[in-house]
Amino acid sequence: MLLTPSQTKESLLRKLRGVNQVPDLPIVLAPLLNYLQQPVDSMQVAEVVRLISRDKALTAQCLHLANSPLFGRWQPVDTVHGAVVALGLRRMREIATSCCLLNLTPRASKLDPVVFWEHALGCALASRHLARAVGFADPEKAYLAGLLHDFGILMHLWLAPREFQEAWEKARAAHIPLQDAEEEVLGVGHSETGRMLAERWRFGDPLVAAIGGHHDVAKVTAHRSLVAIVALSDVLCRMGGLNHGYSEERQVDMVEEPAFAVLSEEFPAIHTLDWERLTFELDTFVVEVHQLVNVVSCPK
Ligand SMILES: [Fe+2]
Numbered sequence: 577m578l579l580t581p582s583q584t585k586e587s588l589l590r591k592l593r594g595v596n597q598v599p600d601l602p603i604v605l606a607p608l609l610n611y612l613q614q615p616v617d618s619m620q621v622a623e624v625v626r627l628i629s630r631d632k633a634l635t636a637q638c639l640h641l642a643n644s645p646l647f648g649r650w651q652p653v654d655t656v657h658g659a660v661v662a663l664g665l666r667r668m669r670e671i672a673t674s675c676c677l678l679n680l681t682p683r684a685s686k687l688d689p690v691v692f693w694e695h696a697l698g699c700a701l702a703s704r705h706l707a708r709a710v711g712f713a714d715p716e717k718a719y720l721a722g723l724l725h726d727f728g729i730l731m732h733l734w735l736a737p738r739e740f741q742e743a744w745e746k747a748r749a750a751h752i753p754l755q756d757a758e759e760e761v762l763g764v765g766h767s768e769t770g771r772m773l774a775e776r777w778r779f780g781d782p783l784v785a786a787i788g789g790h791h792d793v794a795k796v797t798a799h800r801s802l803v804a805i806v807a808l809s810d811v812l813c814r815m816g817g818l819n820h821g822y823s824e825e826r827q828v829d830m831v832e833e834p835a836f837a838v839l840s841e842e843f844p845a846i847h848t849l850d851w852e853r854l855t856f857e858l859d860t861f862v863v864e865v866h867q868l869v870n871v872v873s874c875p876k
């Protein structure tokens with residue numbers, strides 16, 4: 577029998593509070609994800625190599641992606657250290673974070689994990705694109721925040737799979753945002769559970785803000801521009817071909833989104849942004865995302 581929303585919420589929060597490591601997850605992922613969220617300038621190549629190399633499957637995935645034409649390699653690399661030297665820490669951070677995220681997606685779920693991963697990657701690409709278009713100072717941070725923004729969904733898949741599935745089916749049938757259906761069925765949305773785990777895994781304040789605030793930008797008080805960039809990119813993806821496996825039935829006017837108001841305070845360039853063109857460009861991301869997913873999820 578399914579738990580009630582308040583029972584599910586209580587059980588989820590208890591599990592999140594009580595464990596440093598979600599059971600069954602590869603032990604390397606939390607420290608690696610944690611390490612990768614700091615500024616590239618303060619990262620040590622040796623530490624990145626050490627953390628990735630602790631997990632053989634992760635190492636193989638990272639090398640596979642590093643050697644793919646998507647990252648423009650001419651000379652093959654066969655060690656993590658070689659990949660970091662050839663591609664740079666910034667690129668390697670993207671690759672390793674993507675691989676971690678894919679490995680965090682449970683395989684046994686009836687829901688297609690690739691769908692969620694594609695949404696995350698799409699949001700990462702859209703966030704970086706939007707950040708550059710408006711003049712946000714750190715587009716790479718926007719990319720990472722986009723990649724991890726729905727982290728809470730993964731936690732729901734691990735910690736309350738049956739209830740999450742009911743929420744997803746409800747959202748799909750009613751064409752409503754997944755966050756709303758989760759609040760109804762689980763008593764808590766993925767932004768809240770994601771924020772809790774991101775704090776616990778010490779992702780750093782900007783990422784915690786983006787993960788916790790992307791569905792309620794108006795209430796966010798810190799790192800508002802970053803959260804708003806991720807929130808708008810999330811809406812673009814959900815309305816486009818990189819959604820959560822179903823379409824939402826609502827007309828979206830980007831200019832009316834609360835995130836637009838937040839961004840327009842700091843970045844006047846947003847007023848001249850061509851949203852139609854941005855949406856069109858998102859279609860090219862769909863192709864790129866599918867290629868990336870194929871490379872990482874089907875290593876030779
Ligand atoms: Fe979300």
Ligand SMILES: [Fe+2]
Nearest residue numbers: 699725726810
């Ligand atoms: Fe999302």
